[in-house]
Amino acid sequence: MTSIPALSALYTAAQARALDRDAARFGVGSHDLMQRAGWAAFAALRRRWPEAVRIGVLCGPGNNGGDGFVLARLALEAGMAVRVLAPASPARGDAAQARAALLEAGGRIEPWSEALPPADVYVDALYGIGLDRAPEGEAAALIEALNAGGAPVLALDVPSGLDADSGHAPGAAVRAAATVGFVAWKRGLFTGQAADHCGALELATLDLPDALYAAHAPDARLLTAEALPPRARGGHKGDYGRVLVIGGDHGMGGAARLAGEAALRVGAGLVEIATRAEHVAPILAARPELMPRAVDGPQALQAACERADVIALGPGLGQGAWGHALWLTALLDAQRPLVLDADALNLLAREPRALRDAAVLTPHPGEAARLLGCEVAAVQRDRYAAARTLAQRYAAVVVLKGAGTLVASPSGDVAVCRWGNPGMASGGMGDVLTGVIAALMAQGQAPWPAACLGVGLHARAGDLAAAAGERGLLASDLFAPLRALVNGQPHE
Ligand SMILES: NC(=O)C1=CN([C@@H]2O[C@H](COP(=O)(O)OP(=O)(O)OC[C@H]3O[C@@H](n4cnc5c(N)ncnc54)[C@H](O)[C@@H]3O)[C@@H](O)[C@H]2O)[C@@H](O)CC1
Ligand SMILES: [K+]
Structure with missing residues (x-):
């Protein structure tokens, strides 16, 4: 450094x-x-x-x-x-x-x-x-x-x-x-x-x-590799926050699980997943530390929202009636800091509304284009302008993904990530990023530092994982390097 x-x-x-x-x-x-x-x-x-x-x-x-x-x-x-x-x-x-x-x-x-x-x-x-x-x-x-x-x-x-x-x-x-x-x-x-x-x-x-x-x-500024402070010796799981992941409509349970597991690997104290009933057993079997709950509608979601410190909304959520109802509940009633990704952003594009709570939005260029009502090519022609416009419009921190991910604040600050590689252009990578940022917020970070740190950790973990080759890199390959990085293992 x-x-x-x-x-x-x-x-x-x-x-x-x-x-x-x-x-x-x-x-x-x-x-x-x-x-x-x-x-x-x-x-x-x-x-x-x-x-x-x-x-x-x-x-x-x-x-x-x-x-x-x-x-x-x-x-x-x-x-x-x-x-x-x-x-x-x-x-x-x-x-x-x-x-x-x-x-x-x-x-x-x-x-x-x-x-x-x-x-x-x-x-x-x-x-x-x-x-x-x-x-x-x-x-x-x-x-x-x-x-x-x-x-x-x-x-x-x-x-x-x-x-x-x-x-x-x-x-x-x-x-x-x-x-x-x-x-x-x-x-x-x-x-x-x-x-x-x-x-x-x-x-x-x-x-x-x-x-x-x-x-x-x-x-703008380049992101720098920040270290997380060591944990207090007397810490307990309640000190590190509870993340609630909302997502996983029929056939899309993997997205919610990836976000949840990433949150655990970055140090969240507890991670709940509000999802479709059929995903509960497979998630439990694969990762017993996660707490998946079958949620059939807004009522069942309320209690989980109240327990949560941060909500990660969108991984595999879908845009059907089920996803829409949970989305509305999280946006209108939960009163918790939010990380919005994937279909939570597509729903926001369909049904624009002001966000009441502190939020981080993590669109890829396609989602950003839907939110802005323009072509993807227009986003890519000026990514700085797209990220800043979205951050201002939603009064939220915006992470515009893609090569050279940008993090923009509503006041116009922009941080740019120079890490990452094309191996990370594969399914589930965005879900992992959502979980990482949510976990940092659950551990007490405000949206801007959590998004900056989270984007850097995610990309650096991707680079470590790509040492074995960019092709065939899986989102879950990032878990081990993420864990190493949040515990201070140097990257370069
Ligand atoms: N101004 C300074 O004090 C310094 C400038 N430096 C160099 O100067 C560069 C900037 O110089 P300039 O402002 O002269 O700009 P450039 O040298 O980048 O090019 C400008 C010229 O190219 C023409 N042009 C631009 N795009 C064109 C296109 N697609 N087809 C045809 N013509 C095109 C412009 O009309 C103009 O005549 C910097 O990038 C840097 O390399 C360095 O020497 C450091 C100090
Ligand atoms: K040149």
């Missing part, structure tokens, strides 16, 4: 521009910044590919291209075979100076073309935070050629074609082996399609002082 605040702060492109400009106040002007960026990127290239001697540098029309020109000059001066491709129209300002310096040092610049020169490593300096539309024409063809070629790509600041704000690629986008960010992390590098494009991420803060970052509040 690091104590450098810049490493967990995430900025929009506009905020990053303001930071760049403000660096001058600390004696680092834009020309100097570009030189430092080029140096840092060249150092990263040498560190990552020490054997590389042929470097292909693709420069765009703006300052991202300028960073590329600086790197190309340094590579040339280091004796490497450097081929630089740049558009015919000359760059302006600092980038023009960097270009002139490259030519002065004996470099040659070739026009963009679809044919890439042979190289051990390519440097992508086409577009950075200035991307304002999908790449087209020669730039798009170059990107496709880079992605089709076998050599690794080092992207400067942002993989070209990826939107630095949203992590959405509107068209062709570079698939880099590594990306070196400059000055500050751009928030789009950590969610949506970013994971397929960035490769290994590293940040070069270019020796800018902490005071600069302190003067610029970020838009």
